[in-house]
Amino acid sequence: MTIQNSYRAQPSPDGHFGQFGGRYVAETLMPLILDLEREYRAAQADPAFQTELDWLLKHYVGRPSPLYYAERFTEAVRADAPEGMGAKVYLKRDELNHTGAHKINNCIGQILLAKRMGKTRIIAETGAGQHGVATATVAARFGLPCTIYMGARDTVRQQPNVFRMKLLGAEIVPVTAGAQTLKDAMNEALRDWVANVEDTFYIIGTAAGPHPYPELVRDFQSVIGREAREQIMEAEGRLPDLLVAAIGGGSNAIGLFHPFLDDADVRMVGIEAAGHGLDTVEHAASLAGGEPGVLHGNRTYLLQDEDGQITEGHSISAGLDYPGIGPEHSWLHETGRVQYESCTDREALDAFQFLCRTEGIIPALEPAHALSAVVRHARTMPRDQIIIANLCGRGDKDIFTVADALGVKI
Numbered sequence: 001m002t003i004q005n006s007y008r009a010q011p012s013p014d015g016h017f018g019q020f021g022g023r024y025v026a027e028t029l030m031p032l033i034l035d036l037e038r039e040y041r042a043a044q045a046d047p048a049f050q051t052e053l054d055w056l057l058k059h060y061v062g063r064p065s066p067l068y069y070a071e072r073f074t075e076a077v078r079a080d081a082p083e084g085m086g087a088k089v090y091l092k093r094d095e096l097n098h099t100g101a102h103k104i105n106n107c108i109g110q111i112l113l114a115k116r117m118g119k120t121r122i123i124a125e126t127g128a129g130q131h132g133v134a135t136a137t138v139a140a141r142f143g144l145p146c147t148i149y150m151g152a153r154d155t156v157r158q159q160p161n162v163f164r165m166k167l168l169g170a171e172i173v174p175v176t177a178g179a180q181t182l183k184d185a186m187n188e189a190l191r192d193w194v195a196n197v198e199d200t201f202y203i204i205g206t207a208a209g210p211h212p213y214p215e216l217v218r219d220f221q222s223v224i225g226r227e228a229r230e231q232i233m234e235a236e237g238r239l240p241d242l243l244v245a246a247i248g249g250g251s252n253a254i255g256l257f258h259p260f261l262d263d264a265d266v267r268m269v270g271i272e273a274a275g276h277g278l279d280t281v282e283h284a285a286s287l288a289g290g291e292p293g294v295l296h297g298n299r300t301y302l303l304q305d306e307d308g309q310i311t312e313g314h315s316i317s318a319g320l321d322y323p324g325i326g327p328e329h330s331w332l333h334e335t336g337r338v339q340y341e342s343c344t345d346r347e348a349l350d351a352f353q354f355l356c357r358t359e360g361i362i363p364a365l366e367p368a369h370a371l372s373a374v375v376r377h378a379r380t381m382p383r384d385q386i387i388i389a390n391l392c393g394r395g396d397k398d399i400f401t402v403a404d405a406l407g408v409k410i
């Protein structure tokens with residue numbers, strides 16, 4: 001047995017990141033998951049798979065995304081920072097991808113696996129609808145029928161995304177069980193998968209789910225960190241001092257962090273949504289305010305009440321209210337390799353407006369959480385230090401929410 005002394009060597013063969021992850025699924029699902037894992041290993045070893053993935057990322061998604069020095073943002077932070085302080089802030093511009101966020105990186109990878117496995121039908125779960133839209137997009141691109149499970153309450157709250165998915169040809173199934181939100185949609189999608197083993201591929205939207213999903217989603221999203229690494233070497237001739245990303249389930253964050261995990265001098269901070277505050281129940285910070293448990297086929301930190309019932313997360317940003325966090329983050333938290341902090345709705349709103357005005361970029365509310373933390377950290381770091389923040393989504397989808405929060409009638 002080899003000794004694993006790399007943070008990048010996880011998960012173990014049975015899918016564990018330390019005590020987290022694994023595959024807690026019904027027996028009927030086991031053969032499907034083993035089949036997926038086998039096919040994923042074969043794809044990893046197949047240059048033709050990588051060639052097709054790279055081609056689509058370049059010509060369909062629009063990669064590589066730029067790594068942009070946010071000079072006016074940096075200057076504005078410096079103007080308000082102690083003498084000599086104010087790190088240089090770079091933004092990884094994944095909001096420029098087709099469909100406006102990072103989710104498409106993962107969906108393209110998974111639909112190529114589906115095709116490779118001869119599957120002819122795609123299913124997915126969605127909360128706010130963003131993963132549903134990304135999945136419906138790739139299903140249309142590959143000509144496969146697609147069913148999206150969505151909590152019935154969410155279908156009402158997220159009508160523009162429901163319509164987008166329909167335009168893209170997807171069938172939406174409103175789930176009326178439980179609280180009628182994301183957790184219930186995930187359960188329903190798993191049920192569909194068991195019932196339709198032969199022809200169906202389940203595209204999971206974040207770095208969670210039973211093994212090998214957390215690993216393969218991470219790998220598909222790691223294109224973000226691989227590009228950022230090359231780009232910062234080209235721009236600055238050295239690695240950054242700090243990486244910052246927002247965390248819902250953790251896919252954009254692990255995608256940025258993973259290629260740097262073994263670089264001991266690169267600090268990393270993941271930002272959970274503190275909603276109305278960690279001292280209230282209205283937040284979505286699974287690490288800061290949750291306990292380990294099992295959800296969506298893996299063991300990880302979860303928001304739960306005293307009876308172990310999963311509670312619903314709250315954030316002004318619909319993409320951050322996943323009630324858990326990917327198992328690799330739980331492990332990176334416990335090992336101390338990555339720091340996890342949080343940011344409230346209010347702080348995210350301030351950072352949202354700050355980026356709009358300093359850079360002419362309207363960010364999604366999810367990365368606005370990360371930007372708030374960037375300001376906090378940059379103020380305490382000398383000017384020759386470098387921060388890379390993941391700008392994982394654009395804000396067009398959020399302008400009504402922001403207007404509402406600011407008391408503006410559109």
Ligand SMILES: *Cc1c(COP(=O)(O)O)cnc(C)c1O
Pocket residue numbers: 101102103130131205206207246247248249250251252253319320364366367392393394
């Ligand atoms: C879905 C989403 C997130 C949260 O998901 P992760 O898996 O944590 O990345 C963050 N930002 C945007 C723009 C999203 O669409």
